[in-house]
Amino acid sequence: MDQEALVTDAQTLTRSLDETMIKPKGVMLARSSETGESKLWVVPSSNIDKREFYGLVAQAISAEDLSALDVGMVELVDMARADRMGFRQLVRAPGISRIHLKSNWVNGISMPEGIIIRMNF
Numbered sequence: 001m002d003q004e005a006l007v008t009d010a011q012t013l014t015r016s017l018d019e020t021m022i023k024p025k026g027v028m029l030a031r032s033s034e035t036g037e038s039k040l041w042v043v044p045s046s047n048i049d050k051r052e053f054y055g056l057v058a059q060a061i062s063a064e065d066l067s068a069l070d071v072g073m074v075e076l077v078d079m080a081r082a083d084r085m086g087f088r089q090l091v092r093a094p095g096i097s098r099i100h101l102k103s104n105w106v107n108g109i110s111m112p113e114g115i116i117i118r119m120n121f
Contacts, residue, residue: 005068010040010117011096013069016060022048026077026087027117040074043082050076086111087121094120 007029014027026043044053058071077085090111093099099116 002068006038007098007115007117009064009066009068010115011098012064013040013057013060013066013074014096014117016064017042017056020056020060021046022053022056024118025079025120026082028087028114028119029117030112030114033113038073040069041077042074043077043079043087047078048076082121087119090116090119092120093118 010027010029014024017024021044022042023045024042025045026041028041029038030041031038042053042057053076054071054074057074060066061069061071077087082088091099093116095118097116097118101111101114101116
């Protein structure tokens with residue numbers, strides 16, 4: 001898959017989700033070193049039901065006509081899991097970003113290769 005298109009779609013989706021109750025605090029395009037599969041991790045600003053979350057994501061993907069992303073690539077990451085994953089220790093990037101990470105360790109937590117779209121904790 002074209003990484004440029006995937007990043008552009010992830011940025012567009014983040015902007016679109018800003019207009020919903022999701023209002024993402026964190027968005028990261030993570031790539032598994034084992035499978036090569038990409039996931040878009042999204043941390044909403046408040047607790048949200050999974051069904052409602054994925055419904056809003058599907059609506060946004062459809063409305064924005066995003067071709068590089070599908071709902072199956074998006075993963076809801078709740079605040080407790082984001083804390084365990086070390087998101088608060090990553091760089092602060094409150095807007096729409098494109099910060100490339102190679103495999104890193106942050107406070108003893110392994111972070112995958114990926115691109116930070118937003119980290120606003």
